[in-house]
Amino acid sequence: xxxxxxxxxxxxxxxxxxxxxxxxxxxxxxxxxxxxxxxxxxxxxxxxxxxxxxxxxxxxxxxxxxxxxxxxxxxxxxxxxxxxxxxxxxxxxxxxxxxxxxxxxxxxxxxxxxxxxxxxxxxxxxxxxxxxxxxxxxxxxxxxxxxxxxxxxxxxxxxxxxxxxxxxxxxxxxxxxxxxxxxxxxxxxxxxxxxxxxxxxxxxxxxxxxxxxxxxxxxxxxxxxxxxxxxxxxxxxxxxxxxxxxxxxxxxxxxxxxxx
Numbered sequence: 001x002x003x004x005x006x007x008x009x010x011x012x013x014x015x016x017x018x019x020x021x022x023x024x025x026x027x028x029x030x031x032x033x034x035x036x037x038x039x040x041x042x043x044x045x046x047x048x049x050x051x052x053x054x055x056x057x058x059x060x061x062x063x064x065x066x067x068x069x070x071x072x073x074x075x076x077x078x079x080x081x082x083x084x085x086x087x088x089x090x091x092x093x094x095x096x097x098x099x100x101x102x103x104x105x106x107x108x109x110x111x112x113x114x115x116x117x118x119x120x121x122x123x124x125x126x127x128x129x130x131x132x133x134x135x136x137x138x139x140x141x142x143x144x145x146x147x148x149x150x151x152x153x154x155x156x157x158x159x160x161x162x163x164x165x166x167x168x169x170x171x172x173x174x175x176x177x178x179x180x181x182x183x184x185x186x187x188x189x190x191x192x193x194x195x196x197x198x199x200x201x202x203x204x205x206x207x208x209x210x211x212x213x214x215x216x217x218x219x220x221x222x223x224x225x226x227x228x229x230x231x232x233x234x235x236x237x238x239x240x241x242x243x244x245x246x247x248x249x250x251x252x253x254x255x256x257x258x259x260x
Contacts, residue, residue, distance in 0.1 A: 028062045029140075029250045030132045031238050035092045035108045036197075038081040039074030041189035046107030046119060051198040062133040065236060065252045067175060068200045071106060079188030083181065083200050091204075091244070098244045113240050113247040138166050138210070138239050138249030145255050147230040152223045155230075157253060159207070159237050161216040170210040170239040170248050176203035176222050179232045179254060199234060210239050210248075231255055 034050045036043045047068065054066045069088035070081050092104045101116060109117040112132040118124050143158035161172060178200040185193050203222045210216050220237075224230070238250035 028133045028135075028137055029065050029252075030059065030062050030129065031112055031236075031247045031250045032064050032066045033069055033110045034067065035069050035071055035088065035104070035106055035110075037071050037074040037084060037106050038183055038185055038190055038195055039077050039079045039188045040106040043107045044190065044193065044195055046109070047195065047197050049119065051196065054198050059129050059133060062129070063252075065238070065250050066199045067177060067236060068197050069204075070200065071104075074106070074188070077188050079185055079191065082183065083178075083197070083202075085204075087204055088201065094244045113245060135246070138163055138170070140237055140239060140249045140251040142235055142237055142251050142253035145233065145235055145253055147224075147233075147255070152226050153228070153230060154221055155224055155233065155235070156219065156221045157235055159216075159218050159220050161210055161237075161239055161249065163210045163212060163214050163216065163239075165213075166210070166248065167212050168241060168248065169212050170241055171206050172208045172210055172216060172239050173237065174203075174205055174207045174220055174222070175201050175236040175238075176224070177201050177234050177236060178228075179234050199236070202228075 032053065034046060036047055050066050050068060053064050057064060069091065070083040070085065071089040071092055072084040072086050073089055075081060075084055092108065095110055096104050099116060109119060111117055111128050112135065115128045117128055139162040141160045146156045148154045148156060155176060181197045181200045183195050185191055185195055202225060207218060207220060208216055233255040234252055236250065236252045239248040241248060
């Protein structure tokens with residue numbers, strides 16, 4: 001699988017999603033969701049792939065907005081993933097039904113809410129990203145993240161979604177994620193390994209609905225888990241067609257103290 005990932009990143013590096021020839025002028029966001037688990041021995045290469053995608057941003061003319069969503073159905077096999085939640089297991093199961101897939105599994109990648117990636121098929125991956133980069137996007141903006149108080153701290157940010165040109169309704173989600181995370185796994189299939197992750201979803205909530213032709217604004221706030229480092233956060237906001245349809249727009253904002 002490691003060889004396949006290297007080949008796939010090479011393919012993405014040559015994928016031209018912009019016809020303008022100037023990738024800096026076009027940053028079409030593409031939401032990439034990885035369903036993963038620290039209890040799955042096949043997942044670390046996919047976790048590494050997501051980190052590389054997030055860091056190198058190899059897709060010309062596009063911005064990959066990534067999320068690690070840790071499922072909980074591996075927790076029975078000797079190791080309880082500290083980032084796992086039944087919420088992500090349910091979300092993955094909904095995708096399986098919505099996309100007509102055979103079953104959920106890890107690692108599983110969904111792009112733009114509409115396409116499953118086959119990470120061992122670089123050509124398919126390249127085509128999926130090219131198609132996703134060409135899809136029209138609703139503008140989503142996130143103001144500066146502010147952290148207030150402590151024990152627990154409160155994250156605040158202004159969110160705005162411009163749906164004035166949109167003819168479809170959508171659900172609006174906000175995800176508070178750890179910018180990066182590291183675990184020393186003691187048991188299970190990855191026992192003895194030190195694993196690292198990026199954009200690890202913590203708080204995942206539907207904050208409202210976008211009505212076609214209208215604008216949505218909200219002063220978003222979320223309580224942080226006790227012990228969360230405010231310098232290690234990012235906020236992802238996206239609009240998705242109801243019943244886990246296509247992602248219509250997305251944005252990400254990192255904590256101003258993250259040093260990036």
